[in-house]
Amino acid sequence: MESRLINDLKKIVGEQNILTSKEDLLCYAYDATPGFSHMPEAVVSPADTDEVSRVLILANNEKIPVYPRGSGTNLSAGTVPTKGGIVLLMTRFNKIIEVDDANLVAIAEPGVIVAELNKAVEEFGLIYPPDPGTVTTATLGGTVSENAGGLRGLKYGVSKHYVMGLEVVLADGSILKTGGKNVKDVAGYDLTKLFTGAEGTLGVITRIIVKLVPAPEAKKSMMAIFSNLDNAGKAIAAIIASKVIPATLEILDNATIRTVEDYAKVGLPIEAEAVLLIEVDGIPEVVEKEAAKVTEVLKANHADKIQVAQDAAERDKIWAARRAALPALAKLRPTTFTEDATVPRSKVPDMIRAVNQAAAKYNVTIGTFGHAGDGNLHPTIVCDLRDKAEMERVYQAMDEIFTTAIRLGGTLSGEHGIGLGKLKYMEDQFGAVGIRTMRTIKKALDPNCILNPGKLVGEC
Amino acid sequence: MNKDKQLLADIEDAIANCMKCGNCMEVCPVYKEIQSEAAVARGKISLIEAVLSGNAQITEGFDARMAMCVSCKACAAKCPCGVKADELILRGRQAAVKARGLNPIKKKIFKLLANRTLFDLALRMAGLFGPLQMKKLPGHLAVVARFPLPGLDRRRVLAPFASTPLRSQFPETMPIEKPRMKVAFFTGCTINYVYTDIGRAVINVLKANDAEITMPARQHCCGTPVYMAGDVELAKIFAKHNIETFERAHADYIVAACGSCAEAFKIEYPELFDDDPELQARAKKLAVKTYEISEFLVDIVKFRKDKLGPINAAVTMHDPCHMARGIKVTTQPRAILAAIPGVSFIEMKEPARCCGAGGSFSLVHYEVARKINDRKIADIAATAADTVATSCGSCRMHIIDGLVQNGKTQDCVHVVQLLAKAYEAGKVSTPAK
Numbered sequence: 001m002e003s004r005l006i007n008d009l010k011k012i013v014g015e016q017n018i019l020t021s022k023e024d025l026l027c028y029a030y031d032a033t034p035g036f037s038h039m040p041e042a043v044v045s046p047a048d049t050d051e052v053s054r055v056l057i058l059a060n061n062e063k064i065p066v067y068p069r070g071s072g073t074n075l076s077a078g079t080v081p082t083k084g085g086i087v088l089l090m091t092r093f094n095k096i097i098e099v100d101d102a103n104l105v106a107i108a109e110p111g112v113i114v115a116e117l118n119k120a121v122e123e124f125g126l127i128y129p130p131d132p133g134t135v136t137t138a139t140l141g142g143t144v145s146e147n148a149g150g151l152r153g154l155k156y157g158v159s160k161h162y163v164m165g166l167e168v169v170l171a172d173g174s175i176l177k178t179g180g181k182n183v184k185d186v187a188g189y190d191l192t193k194l195f196t197g198a199e200g201t202l203g204v205i206t207r208i209i210v211k212l213v214p215a216p217e218a219k220k221s222m223m224a225i226f227s228n229l230d231n232a233g234k235a236i237a238a239i240i241a242s243k244v245i246p247a248t249l250e251i252l253d254n255a256t257i258r259t260v261e262d263y264a265k266v267g268l269p270i271e272a273e274a275v276l277l278i279e280v281d282g283i284p285e286v287v288e289k290e291a292a293k294v295t296e297v298l299k300a301n302h303a304d305k306i307q308v309a310q311d312a313a314e315r316d317k318i319w320a321a322r323r324a325a326l327p328a329l330a331k332l333r334p335t336t337f338t339e340d341a342t343v344p345r346s347k348v349p350d351m352i353r354a355v356n357q358a359a360a361k362y363n364v365t366i367g368t369f370g371h372a373g374d375g376n377l378h379p380t381i382v383c384d385l386r387d388k389a390e391m392e393r394v395y396q397a398m399d400e401i402f403t404t405a406i407r408l409g410g411t412l413s414g415e416h417g418i419g420l421g422k423l424k425y426m427e428d429q430f431g432a433v434g435i436r437t438m439r440t441i442k443k444a445l446d447p448n449c450i451l452n453p454g455k456l457v458g459e460c
Numbered sequence: 461m462n463k464d465k466q467l468l469a470d471i472e473d474a475i476a477n478c479m480k481c482g483n484c485m486e487v488c489p490v491y492k493e494i495q496s497e498a499a500v501a502r503g504k505i506s507l508i509e510a511v512l513s514g515n516a517q518i519t520e521g522f523d524a525r526m527a528m529c530v531s532c533k534a535c536a537a538k539c540p541c542g543v544k545a546d547e548l549i550l551r552g553r554q555a556a557v558k559a560r561g562l563n564p565i566k567k568k569i570f571k572l573l574a575n576r577t578l579f580d581l582a583l584r585m586a587g588l589f590g591p592l593q594m595k596k597l598p599g600h601l602a603v604v605a606r607f608p609l610p611g612l613d614r615r616r617v618l619a620p621f622a623s624t625p626l627r628s629q630f631p632e633t634m635p636i637e638k639p640r641m642k643v644a645f646f647t648g649c650t651i652n653y654v655y656t657d658i659g660r661a662v663i664n665v666l667k668a669n670d671a672e673i674t675m676p677a678r679q680h681c682c683g684t685p686v687y688m689a690g691d692v693e694l695a696k697i698f699a700k701h702n703i704e705t706f707e708r709a710h711a712d713y714i715v716a717a718c719g720s721c722a723e724a725f726k727i728e729y730p731e732l733f734d735d736d737p738e739l740q741a742r743a744k745k746l747a748v749k750t751y752e753i754s755e756f757l758v759d760i761v762k763f764r765k766d767k768l769g770p771i772n773a774a775v776t777m778h779d780p781c782h783m784a785r786g787i788k789v790t791t792q793p794r795a796i797l798a799a800i801p802g803v804s805f806i807e808m809k810e811p812a813r814c815c816g817a818g819g820s821f822s823l824v825h826y827e828v829a830r831k832i833n834d835r836k837i838a839d840i841a842a843t844a845a846d847t848v849a850t851s852c853g854s855c856r857m858h859i860i861d862g863l864v865q866n867g868k869t870q871d872c873v874h875v876v877q878l879l880a881k882a883y884e885a886g887k888v889s890t891p892a893k
């Protein structure tokens with residue numbers, strides 16, 4: 001980048017809030033997605049909306065790409081500055097502006113760590129439900145932009161179900177306000193939803209209004225072991241059909257069970273085809289009733305063993321198995337791809353089987369775990385990025401996994417977003433008209449394509 | 461491939477295991493203050509990766525970023541992939557030393573360190589002449605510099621060098637009647653030259669438990685500081701010297717009153733000599749009989765509780781990084797405090813969060829070290845404790861500095877000092893039969 005431009009940026013954010021040395025730039029060349037890396041030309045950390053606006057005016061005039069970044073924990077290469085330019089670091093936007101417990105709403109800046117927001121609303125007996133595995137590191141802005149979900153997605157949904165309003169700086173530097181504190185608000189196009197999950201391609205979020213919900217008074221966790229995958233699948237459908245919506249309904253497949261057991265020794269039977277982990281939450285009496293109902297359904301669907309946690313320690317033990325899933329798989333090999341293929345929940349067993357077939361066919365190691373209750377599976381491929389031949393097979397297996405998901409009526413992403421990682425499958429899911437519509441929106445809002453160019457809708 | 465890069469190539473696989481998940485961001489005390497990706501483990505690992513792949517050189521900038529780490533091991537404890545980032549960062553520093561040499565100030569200091577006799581003399585002189593340039597602070601065992609000292613922030617509160625080092629205050633061996641065991645005390649530099657009060661407490665406590673003590677006179681600094689700075693060759697010289705010295709002591713056990721010192725004997729020395737099987741075997745022999753003092757008193761000696769008198773103190777506890785995550789000793793110091801009559805114990809929030817001292821980190825990056833420490837002081841202040849117990853001299857000094865800077869009146873002592881005080885109180889209240 002020309003030193004003239006660097007100087008202009010310094011004038012906007014101050015000398016100490018811009019990084020240009022090679023060593024620093026190298027540290028913003030990646031995010032949590034394997035296989036993508038590119039250095040930016042500058043890392044700029046603005047302090048307020050006005051500074052963001054001035055940076056974007058400059059970038060738009062000079063046609064410099066801008067990549068908004070929170071904590072860089074996304075799994076879709078969403079923050080990798082593939083065309084150089086500016087990484088716009090939003091971590092200085094770290095204030096929780098208001099917790100309005102009368103309206104069950106909080107207003108916060110995008111750089112706030114999600115767990116910090118939860119800590120702040122906890123004292124009001126409230127929670128902000130989206131809880132990605134990275135809840136203690138990811139920013140609110142990053143989660144809103146990725147439409148992140150988490151373990152509680154089945155009952156509580158993903159980020160878009162909680163975002164009520166936004167302040168967004170558009171590509172030309174103008175400042176847009178959408179939504180507000182109103183529970184009912186049907187005025188105009190739903191711009192709030194449009195910018196939620198836009199992965200930084202349509203604007204830079206500078207302020208977020210979110211909905212909060214009362215913290216559940218009680219929770220009950222249980223674990224069921226199945227020697228037959230189909231029975232586990234039937235149990236998932238039957239639990240929902242019995243009109244119980246657990247907060248969490250997770251599945252671990254056999255490959256994951258073996259790996260977790262080997263790594264964490266939590267007492268899982270390694271021959272089981274599936275383990276279901278379930279948590280119901282809410283009012284104590286209802287929780288008791290629902291837990292009983294779930295147990296009944298599990299039995300009816302031939303669970304080999306059901307374990308209901310009686311206290312906090314036992315609850316912890318049950319979730320230790322789930323928490324160990326990704327680390328255990330990740331430790332097997334240097335490179336870990338956590339995919340995000342999602343299918344209607346009735347198709348979960350079909351999807352797991354298809355993943356296993358792909359693993360065998362291409363001779364790659366894949367463990368599948370994930371949010372069975374909402375059909376959001378995380379086939380996790382472990383490999384070594386440095387082994388070209390292996391990677392060839394890995395990418396073929398991935399292709400097969402995503403085309404299968406779409407064939408089963410599923411979607412490319414339940415919570416991780418598209419970024420670059422899943423770009424090539426977009427047309428399969430949305431068709432030519434779908435993609436054209438998205439690109440038209442992108443072009444209308446960002447005619448010079450400076451915002452996170454090349455991501456989500458590809459080149460435009 | 462040139463030599464410095466070869467150093468990194470050894471760890472290529474370990475580096476590749478980092479999946480850039482960013483989990484380490486949550487716990488890294490340096491990142492919390494600096495908020496730059498280059499300060500967190502993930503960033504530093506990426507820099508090493510870039511050097512390996514030829515995308516970057518070992519530059520001054522590389523050096524500076526590798527230095528941005530207090531070696532608190534929090535990232536390694538948190539990492540889902542088992543990446544020992546703290547060790548990899550040390551390796552990065554070693555490569556930097558190989559490629560660019562040590563920085564001139566460190567070079568001078570280390571040269572001095574290498575010569576045990578000279579080192580001893582220099583630190584004794586500091587003890588004798590220190591009072592001239594240090595101003596005593598009331599209350600704490602603490603001083604501030606009267607004149608600017610190179611590498612030191614003027615406001616910084618330090619402890620005075622002892623006018624007589626610990627090992628000169630006592631005979632090399634202290635025989636007792638009917639000893640239960642013979643214990644060799646590895647004092648470490650901080651205790652020998654600065655915090656002799658901790659050393660005396662260790663001696664008194666061991667005596668109270670019928671241990672015969674020997675303090676090998678020729679023992680040298682454990683070498684951790686030079687190792688941390690990336691000078692492995694010098695660290696090996698120190699290690700070899702200490703191994704030989706403690707073999708000659710023929711003790712049943714080796715005891716240190718500092719997590720880092722104990723870790724050096726227990727873990728680092730055997731690792732340092734993985735290219736020298738003979739010395740490694742000798743190091744391992746010593747390693748298995750080395751204990752940190754609280755660990756030793758609780759697990760091995762089952763220290764006497766019948767002779768303890770009351771101390772009235774409200775105590776909270778700071779767990780040094782190398783105790784909590786290095787040698788994993790946290791329950792034993794608490795067991796000691798729990799045994800002392802009159803002590804009321806109050807756990808602080810995040811007792812094992814780094815205090816920011818980080819060996820020589822706080823020398824070079826005092827501002828950052830201060831900020832890290834301020835959080836610790838706030839956690840201490842949030843308890844009703846009047847005393848902070850810890851297990852490391854460096855932490856003690858840094859915490860006292862923090863307490864003074866923040867206008868607090870709590871004192872900070874080694875756990876074993878409270879125990880020694882309780883034995884003392886026991887003598888007063890129940891005269892020897």
Ligand SMILES: Cc1cc2nc3c(=O)[nH]c(=O)nc-3n(C[C@H](O)[C@H](O)[C@H](O)COP(=O)(O)OP(=O)(O)OC[C@H]3O[C@@H](n4cnc5c(N)ncnc54)[C@H](O)[C@@H]3O)c2cc1C
Nearest residue numbers: 070071072073074078133139141142143145148149200205
């Ligand atoms: C181990 C692991 C587990 C995970 N588990 C989950 C999970 O359970 N559920 C889940 O949904 N995700 C999960 N993720 C993915 C990731 O944590 C989420 O995508 C998270 O939301 C990213 O937040 P971030 O702050 O790191 O954002 P970043 O990665 O920095 O950015 C994400 C995207 O948002 C854009 N962006 C960031 N800030 C702004 C802003 N202010 N304005 C506009 N655009 C912006 C970026 O350009 C980028 O496209 C996991 C990731 C890892 C590594």
Ligand code: SF4
Nearest residue numbers: 478479481482484539
């Ligand atoms: S060091 Fe560990 S915790 Fe940090 S990014 Fe790498 S894998 Fe994740």
Ligand code: SF4
Nearest residue numbers: 488529530532533535
């Ligand atoms: S050892 Fe501590 S300071 Fe160093 S990178 Fe890890 S967490 Fe950060």
Ligand code: SF4
Nearest residue numbers: 648649650682720721
């Ligand atoms: S850790 Fe510090 S105090 Fe302990 S021996 Fe080593 S240098 Fe001396």
